[in-house]
Amino acid sequence: MCEFCLEHGEGRKWYLEAKNYGLDLLSDAKKRKAFKKYVGKPMGSGTQFHQQMEKLEKAPSFVRRMMRWKTVSTMKKVHYGQVVPIEDVERIFDFVNSIVRTSCLCRKLLVGEEKRYCYGISMGNSGSNNLADVFRELSPGFFSAPDSKGTEVVSKEEALASFREHEKEGLCHSVWTFMTPFIGGICNCDRPDCLAMQMTVTYDTPVMFRAEYVAETEPDSCDGCRQCMRVCQFGAIGYSATQKRSHIDPRRCYGCGICRSVCKKNAIHLKDRAKVPVAAAIW
Numbered sequence: 001m002c003e004f005c006l007e008h009g010e011g012r013k014w015y016l017e018a019k020n021y022g023l024d025l026l027s028d029a030k031k032r033k034a035f036k037k038y039v040g041k042p043m044g045s046g047t048q049f050h051q052q053m054e055k056l057e058k059a060p061s062f063v064r065r066m067m068r069w070k071t072v073s074t075m076k077k078v079h080y081g082q083v084v085p086i087e088d089v090e091r092i093f094d095f096v097n098s099i100v101r102t103s104c105l106c107r108k109l110l111v112g113e114e115k116r117y118c119y120g121i122s123m124g125n126s127g128s129n130n131l132a133d134v135f136r137e138l139s140p141g142f143f144s145a146p147d148s149k150g151t152e153v154v155s156k157e158e159a160l161a162s163f164r165e166h167e168k169e170g171l172c173h174s175v176w177t178f179m180t181p182f183i184g185g186i187c188n189c190d191r192p193d194c195l196a197m198q199m200t201v202t203y204d205t206p207v208m209f210r211a212e213y214v215a216e217t218e219p220d221s222c223d224g225c226r227q228c229m230r231v232c233q234f235g236a237i238g239y240s241a242t243q244k245r246s247h248i249d250p251r252r253c254y255g256c257g258i259c260r261s262v263c264k265k266n267a268i269h270l271k272d273r274a275k276v277p278v279a280a281a282i283w
């Protein structure tokens with residue numbers, strides 16, 4: 001269990017707790033003000049992001065440690081994520097009653113294009129309208145650049161079908177808080193286009209937890225095609241030329257399950273992270 005499961009999930013998976021999607025959490029005036037301040041900050045460009053992160057890499061180690069600690073602790077309060085496999089996305093879609101597709105801020109910033117890979121999720125009779133209103137109020141540019149199609153309400157079936165397509169593109173699903181523990185979105189991420197993945201994996205400043213799972217291969221089923229290696233964004237899969245099989249390092253695996261979806265031999269399954277001793281404490 002990650003620390004959010006203990007703090008916000010009463011020992012169960014925190015993102016499967018319906019109470020964490022209640023808009024009343026975000027309607028708290030203080031929280032809204034803090035979130036508005038956070039997302040209202042100018043985000044700059046992708047180049048500026050890399051320059052800042054590289055500058056930090058060159059800083060003395062005590063400055064790096066302090067800055068990382070400050071960033072991670074702030075993000076845990078404001079906007080933190082976790083990798084989730086498709087079966088948990090489906091469980092989330094089973095109980096939220098409002099899903100809105102919208103553009104991805106990371107892609108807008110890093111690639112300069114509108115890509116509609118992000119999904120706002122919420123509870124309540126008019127959750128979709130409420131959520132869209134909240135985001136509009138928070139920052140005019142948050143989800144609505146001039147060329148944006150804005151938010152679009154989609155059914156659970158449509159959303160799930162899109163997520164399966166995104167999975168075929170090799171995108172990894174992640175669930176996000178907007179003022180923790182309020183959960184407001186699920187995204188479909190890849191490392192070159194996602195600020196959070198870059199901060200977490202490339203710059204060693206974790207702003208998202210690994211999934212509650214770890215992938216494992218079944219050696220007798222694997223034919224060594226290496227398709228799984230092609231899609232793993234975390235460098236967790238190696239290949240043995242001697243055995244002609246792939247192998248997953250549980251200490252590097254984020255548990256996204258994308259390798260599983262491309263394995264034609266059904267040689268990969270996800271296991272509870274807690275049951276894999278070498279990975280159980282790695283988030």
Ligand code: SF4
Pocket residue numbers: 217221222223224225226227228229245246262263264265266267268
């Ligand atoms: S995709 Fe499946 S069969 Fe191919 S190397 Fe990976 S685990 Fe083996």
Ligand code: SF4
Pocket residue numbers: 214215231232233234235236237248252253254255256257258259260
């Ligand atoms: S090994 Fe599979 S489940 Fe683990 S991070 Fe890579 S793609 Fe995701």
